Amino acid sequence: MDFVNIFLKTAFVENLVLAYFLGMCSYLAVSKTVKTAFGLGLAVIFVLGITMPINWLINTYLLGENGVFGTDLTFLRFILFIAVIASMVQLVEMIVEKYSPSLYTALGIFLPLITVNCAILGGSLFMVSREYNFTESLAFGLGGGFGGFLAIIAIAAIREKIRYSNVPPALRGLGMAFILTGLMGIAFMSLMGIDPAAFSAN
């Protein structure tokens, strides 16, 4: 049950993109059309879902005091986490390049930049500070990825439509995307404080 709870909570209530504003760079830059946003969203789900459990294992069994080395190595956390993320991203990059060259060219620089997508490392650091266990961190990764996927699809759809509205020239594109995200963030804020565990208890 915890798995479903944490999945729903991270996907909707504590959406990494809209409630914590993590992963903004690629979110703003790749959300011009729904098609590329879809590809990036899938890549984010994949990378988050894989790196989160791996980073959990590393944090518990390599860096922790009860780990293999028996000493507190947490100062190496950043380097190891980011190495795992970078290698996973390069794996995704190779897979996408092989099976969907058009998506690969559409994503361009933003595929390698998923490595520096704050949502991925931020997710791992939140996982550590919230002391999740293995299944919880898996749920957190998948939920966070799904939430990011939803958010990027939503903003891309809005941005596709807003092209037909009469926005002041200086606000067109980026400026409008910022303001729209702010509004979406406020909308998602109304979900904050809802505890999915309360529903399952009844």
Place this chain on the structure above:
Amino acid sequence: MAETIVKEQVKDKEPLFGKKERQLLSDPLNDNNPITVQVLGICSALAVTSLVYPSLVMAVAVVFVTAFSALFTSLLRNYIPKQVRLIVQLVIIATLVTVVELTLKYLNYPVYKQLSVYIGLIITNCIVMGRLEAFSMANKPWRSFLDGLGNGVGYGVILVMVAIIREIFGKGTLFAGSPIELALIGPSADYFINTTTNTWFSWYSNNNLMVLPAAAMFIIGVMIWIQRSYNTKLVDVS
């Protein structure tokens, strides 16, 4: 033939602060601002800017990391194989961020607690990596250092500007909890400007919207609007 060789040598001898170097420093402040034009490094801009003092610390940390990661990457650029460049760059950045984190933890623990995961997130601040990919991998160390410095400062300026607006309107204070405030008014006074106790500002009630992260979105959106109305070549034509 001799002429061309001489020319190349002259070209090679870059002045310490020539026109090109000044441009590297000044471009990121307006025409090529990391936040409002390149749209890199937004996450931390939103998350830490509810108070000025932590944002100032964050800005200094980012300037340090961008400048030195650019320098080191540029020094190593000819030895990094293309396939693993991301990992090498990230190791450089992560090492520098670990240095910053431990230093801050030692120097100012309350601010360290306040910034929490966001210091670690400098690693994934796209502006650092973006500049390494776009500039340092192809340029000489000194220029890369200046480019990193300029981008860090361009980022920090926006960060502090957003924080000033958010703190004044959201909390009614300025530099709350910082040594600057302590030096200006001494330890007895609570705030530099305090709308709740100051009789001059008693009519003002705090705008709670400004405390929400969404407010940073609106402020940056409006900043982009203002900047692009003056600097029309930046306007998005699509």
